[in-house]
Amino acid sequence: MRRFNFLNYTDHTEEPYAVTMLARNPNVTMRARGVMEKCTYCVQRISAARIEAKKEGRPIKDGEVVSACQQACPTKSITFGDMNDPKSEIAKVKKQPQNYILLEELNTKPRTTYLTRLRNPNPKLGKES
Amino acid sequence: MSAREKLNDDLILGKHTFRTINDKVNNVVLNQNSHTIPWAVCFMVGFMLLQLMGLVILWLLYRGIGIWGVNNPSMWGWDIINFVWWIGIGHAGTLISAILLLLKQSWRNSINRFAEAMTLFAVACAGLFPLLHTGRPYMAYWMFPYPNVLAMTPNFRSPLLWDVFAISTYATVSAVFWFLGLIPDLASLRDKSKNPIFKGIFGALAMGWRGAASHWQRYESAYIMLAGLSTPLVLSVHSIVSFDFAVANLPGWHVTLFPPYFVAGAVYAGFAMVLTLAIPVRAWYNMKDFITMRHIDWMAKVMLATGLIVFYGYLCEGFFSWYSGNVFEIDMMRFRMFGPYGWAYWMLILCNGIVPQFLWFPKIRTNLVALFIICQFVSLGMWLERFVIITVSLTRDFLPSSWGYFTPTIYDIGMFVGTVGQFTFLMFGFLRVLPMINNFEMKELLYRMTGRGHHHGHTAHALEPDLAGHTAGDGEEH
């Protein structure tokens, strides 16, 4: 989902502006007004992991990059990883039959896909929880 | 040369000679007592609204465009509605001056100057909106591919960038076209003006025009070529504006019908605005001899024709959404008609579909009050059309989770009213400092209407004694 910064949501006129900016997130730019906002899939975390891996001359390990939403999710509902790597966790999850793409018919090819809720439509097999 | 075409003899009414045409047109500019109280009222109101817009823009630059009613589903809001509305109005001028010139429609001669000025001022109003809507208008120069230290070029795949080029080209070509047509008239003002300062200004702008045969030859050659250049622009600009919508994936926008339907709508709105201005101005300045009932009748007919195309477009949109069988398209149409903005849709059908049908009747076409009122309906209808297209589709897109509602704020209204003020201010300022009717083309028209050999009664006697004293030019003779 896109968001446009219609106003300056961080008050640049406040004195400790730089401190506020650093405190909130030192590795991401605080967007000013007039700029689009989008989920970057925590590009700062990807970059950090990528640079560390490159310095050691190895590919990024699966699970090395943890997006902020994934980290914060108490039920571990979010998986993040390299879709191109068939052995990665995300590739396995995406192969599951419950996997679906929102508005797939529009051919927007989003990276974020969802898993449907598992339901039991047959009451003989037990109650739906 | 003997092939003087047959012309309607009511394009110029009254007993006119070259001298009386010249005096009448120039008098508005040279004799400042010619301006009436309604003129002063319009000019002052326009000026005040312009100041209001200045304040709104200042506050906007300080705070950001969040002071408008724009919000996250409805990111375009009034801003783009007004932009498309104004740019549409701007189309009539170039259509009249370029396409009608190429089609040899002599009735364009008395309204082209006026309509071209209207085009320029409407484009000036239109251009403000997308510029401010970028959110960081001070970065707007990024939209031009200049050699920069960022190694960045604008994204030529974006229809919003096509807009930048379409509109800046249109504005440039329209301005050049307008100025080129003004040169001989500026020379006439230079020769007739008594005030040495005005003489100097008009003289500098006339760039040494002497009305020599070689001047006229180059002038006509250049003018016809500019008309040829402008003609595709008339069609391309609003097509490209319609791509802003049609290239997007949103239901209600993703329609191939948009370019022709937008262009027709633009011409429709443009003629409504020309009539809105022409009807009072011809009365205030007593130009009824030049902008005759026949002109008004023809403009009303153009309005009727383009209005029917637009109405056909609305019917098509309804049909397409039903026939597509696409759930999003069908629901979008349902929301348009019966959703929270249903009132706007039915108002639109009333203004653009029903009211113009009165133009079928010649009596209404020649009834100035009725015609003026119909023009206001058309202007409102064309505004509502953009409102319906933009607001309904944006607030009702694919995901119900992102639906919203749009309400304008006082700053939206201030911007819109402000541009109306800017337009009025510029338009009435123009009436005061430049000839509102193409002086030399009217004289040429009179000459063509009253060619020797087939004199037309009332204007016949005029020619012989008058032409000689009227050779424009203080140049050297051989």
Place this chain on the structure above:
Amino acid sequence: MSQPIYAIVAEFGDPDDLLVAAEKVYAEGYRKVEAYSPFPVHGVAEALGNDCSKTRWTCFLSGVAGGLGGYQLAPDDTRSV
């Protein structure tokens, strides 16, 4: 004949007369002639031997230059990225 004649000026009441005169003067062999009118009179310039080919060529070449310049503005997508 005390004073030399520098130029002769003539006025015409009707554009058609002007055209006829222009054709005649040109046929007589006069070349430093110019006709002034408050609106374009078709054929006079041609009758006086002017042609506007210069305007046409200037416009055409400017158009070609503008078109090529416009294409130069478009980014080169084949550039190695």
Place this chain on the structure above:
Amino acid sequence: MAQIFHPRANILAKFSLILLATGPLLLLLIGTGVSRASYNTKVGMVADQPVPFSHEHHVSELGIDCRYCHSNVENSAHATVPPTETCMSCHSQIWTNSPLLEPVRQSYKTNTPIKWAQVNKVPEFVYFNHSIHIKRGLNCNICHGSVQQMQLASKGKAFFMVWCLNCHRNPEKFVNDPDKVFSIYEKGLKGTDHEYADLLPEERDILNSGEHTRTPEELAKGEAWVKKFGIKKKQLADCWICHR
């Protein structure tokens, strides 16, 4: 009728027509010139520092390694400006009474950092990582100019995006042996018998100015390094590599 304008006005008219055509181009040229001038980029402009620290003296004459002070350059995004303690590790022993070093001693005594003026600064929207560039064999001088020859530190290169992209689009023009990043400074030590001895032409150029255009052979070597490092050239110029 009297003439309004003197015939000389024709010149003015012609001039204004020419200006109308060339004016935008001239404006563009002036803007281009101004934005690239050192007035704007601050290249070669010495900033006002609390202590007149000479890189030339410390590096070229005394042979102190870059990493002695900029200790994190190999490991982190920032090269880091040294703490006062680093200065005092020598200056508690030598030049202890120098009036020029008074701010350093004051800083040490009062436990407040010295306020150095930042000379090399990337725009706020850019996230530059020193360590990965060192690991790809890019010598300090390629971005900072020949710092080891500067009496007073100044910006070596204008950090234009087009300049960054010059390498990010064609990394083979610059990547090199990472082991040689710092060792070439030793070969350029002043007053030693191996001053500028056994340096490759490329290394000599980099030591002197940071500017070097690679020959085809050097480019082939660069390509080999690109392959060895596994640099994805298509990805390297993506926006998100530097911007977040």
